[in-house]
């Protein structure tokens with residue numbers, strides 16, 4: 132123990148040994164070969180950890196960075212022992228040298244243990260060639276998916292579009308029938324015409340909603356959209372319902388973002404009109420629209436004081452054609468919230484709600500400030516063209 136204490140007390144004392152030049156017989160050539168080689172090794176050993184540190188800093192998220200750090204420390208200490216070996220030709224610091232060697236030994240053991248421990252994980256890391264193969268495979272899969280998605284979208288669009296024209300004919304003929312032969316028809320026949328017209332009207336709404344659903348997210352030509360203007364437009368378009376229900380709509384200051392105007396309008400329009408539609412009987416609807424800045428994203432909330440939604444349906448309401456109420460209770464197609472979700476998903480955001488039955492609901496929409504859809508990525512970040 133005394134030796135240890137004395138060792139540290141005398142750590143920098145170099146009087147117990149002669150400088151290495153005077154220890155044995157060195158020729159100039161031999162001594163300088165030794166010194167210069169040690170200094171060169173030291174310089175190279177200094178450079179390696181610096182390169183490793185730069186690598187870790189530049190390539191953020193390097194796996195097993197702890198092993199890199201240990202390895203860097205190990206190399207640095209090895210370099211230090213070589214520097215001391217050269218310096219000892221004039222300054223015989225054998226104690227400091229021993230201490231540095233001890234530290235090197237400890238760090239080298241830790242490095243060996245870390246390498247053994249992480250060996251399997253390191254073997255599991257993919258090489259750049261394996262990454263290349265996987266990337267091009269994924270890219271092919273993504274292109275295939277985009278193509279079949281576009282086909283499906285196109286199908287939904289054409290089907291809904293083409294259905295509109297026979298439907299118009301049916302409605303026109305029904306109206307004609309009633310206006311031309313109305314007096315000759317008995318009340319039962321008029322009732323049948325009215326039921327058919329109402330059914331055709333429902334179908335028109337359904338087709339329009341389907342068209343909107345299939346259209347959203349397809350146009351990635353973004354423009355600057357002032358959401359205050361969008362909301363003002365929505366309220367203007369729904370003046371009649373607002374006046375009839377006596378609803379109060381409180382819109383907080385909203386941001387301007389780069390996106391597709393119609394897509395964003397669809398989202399807010401569906402949320403606001405649902406707030407008006409799913410109101411409680413005898414309760415004047417109050418809808419509150421707010422936006423908050425959350426760093427790299429915006430959080431929008433649309434709150435109402437309507438009938439509310441049971442928490443077990445929070446996911447279901449965003450699925451297409453899922454309705455919680457009968458058509459006679461509240462009219463609708465069950466496409467509105469699915470459309471909102473489609474837009475928000477394509478924009479890389481989130482949509483959800485919080486609600487209390489009989490009190491009201493708050494729908495939230497989180498959208499990144501800089502919106503990039505997978506189509507944008509496919510255009511701008513395409514790494515390898517897949518033929």
Ligand code: ADP
Nearest residue numbers: 405406409448454455456463464465466467468
């Ligand atoms: P639609 O309103 O055409 O039925 P949506 O997709 O907009 O279709 O909504 C799906 C279902 O979610 C609605 O049928 C309704 O039951 C429920 N819902 C939507 N918004 C609200 C709301 N603000 N308050 C209560 N229920 C709602």
